[in-house]
Amino acid sequence: RDVDPAADARVQDGDLQRVANGLWSSGAEAVAVNGQRLTAATAIRSAGGAVLVNFRPLSPPYRVEAIGSPNALAASFALTPAARWLQALQDQYGIGVQVTTAEALDLPALDAQR
Structure with a gap:
């Protein structure tokens, strides 16, 4: 089976999950991805090739x-597994x-309509 390496070169939901978890474990007080505020209950998922945060599709770059x-x-x-993953x-x-x-830095408040 031929696999296009460029197709694998997309940032996936798991990549963003690792980064968010790495930031929290490093002492971050608040985290957002493309303007979507994250909480401990935030779902970062993929659906149909799109990455969803707070059930909203995001577009790269993230x-x-x-x-x-x-x-x-x-x-x-820089000392976390997430940083090594990014590298x-x-x-x-x-x-x-x-x-x-x-x-x-100002981050948006959590969208109450999620």
Whole structure:
């Protein structure tokens, strides 16, 4: 069976789950993906080739944002299995990952209509 490597080079729901869990385990106080605020009960799933967060389809590129101590959060996250997973995605599939810190960040409130 022929497999197109480019087809596997998409960010999957499990990739975003790993990143979110890695951020929380690193001390993040709040996390959002493409403007969708995450909670402990948030479902990050795929359906029909789309990634859904809070039952809303998201489009790449995916932007994951987290609130926490900028330097401590970045340093702690770099030591997580999620960070190693992201590095593997970069190495194997060329998926771009950029980590930046900021002194201030506003995340959206949880959408009550989910």
